């Protein structure tokens with residue numbers, strides 16, 4: 534299977550290693566990057582336009598770049614009939630972008646596949662949705678310094694926080710809009726479950742934490758569930774959970790496996 538990447542960072546490196554270790558199943562044909570990405574994270578070549586990436590005729594393109602890449606390339610990939618995995622799911626909180634991707638997917642033979650990323654229990658949540666969900670809440674907590682560069686920096690004195698503080702409370706759409714760099718997990722929960730307006734999100738600065746944690750609760754016809762994850766960071770990017778790359782690898786595994794789970 535011919536795989537291409539969009540992005541040349543921490544996740545791209547792990548996906549590249551995964552493919553290189555399974556040469557009978559995957560060939561990583563190239564990556565689309567920005568001008569600063571001249572040193573490839575793997576043995577593949579970095580190109581700078583979608584046209585050059587598609588010249589490698591990939592069977593599947595893995596976006597592991599950021600929201601701007603989803604805006605620029607998701608619809609063109611569907612129009613070219615190429616399957617894609619989108620890990621920057623927070624981009625889909627933009628209703629007009631999600632509408633354009635949905636519309637393009639309906640006219641295309643290609644599919645957009647969304648990995649669980651750093652969120653636990655996407656399989657259970659999306660199964661539960663089929664019988665009806667009454668409530669989905671997500672509480673994402675990080676050490677105070679991890680909220681630097683977000684609106685929490687102006688609403689709270691992050692350095693002075695001595696006990697867990699809720700820095701944001703609202704819908705998944707509001708969370709994704711106000712905290713775009715932290716939006717992926719909330720967006721994935723919304724997309725797997727009951728949508729951006731009905732999914733409620735709390736963001737917490739907790740000085741007792743060393744790792745990012747996500748606590749998901751859901752109730753519905755299926756029953757109720759509570760899921761917790763404390764994710765280790767990626768080896769090359771402390772802001773990205775290792776699980777993000779692992780969840781892409783799981784989708785790639787399912788593309789070529791005889792038994793899919």
Ligand SMILES: NC(=O)c1ccc[n+]([C@@H]2O[C@H](COP(=O)([O-])OP(=O)(O)OC[C@H]3O[C@@H](n4cnc5c(N)ncnc54)[C@H](O)[C@@H]3O)[C@@H](O)[C@H]2O)c1
Nearest residue numbers: 540541542543544566597598599602621650651717773777
């Ligand atoms: N779904 C999840 O739970 C989850 C978790 C973590 C990260 N993510 C997403 O994964 C993305 C990648 O994570 P990472 O740790 O590898 O980041 P990174 O910063 O290590 O690497 C990003 C790479 O993408 C490139 N890039 C950025 N914008 C681009 C564009 N428009 N076109 C082409 N290349 C572009 C950068 O130059 C860089 O090489 C993050 O931006 C985030 O949106 C999702």
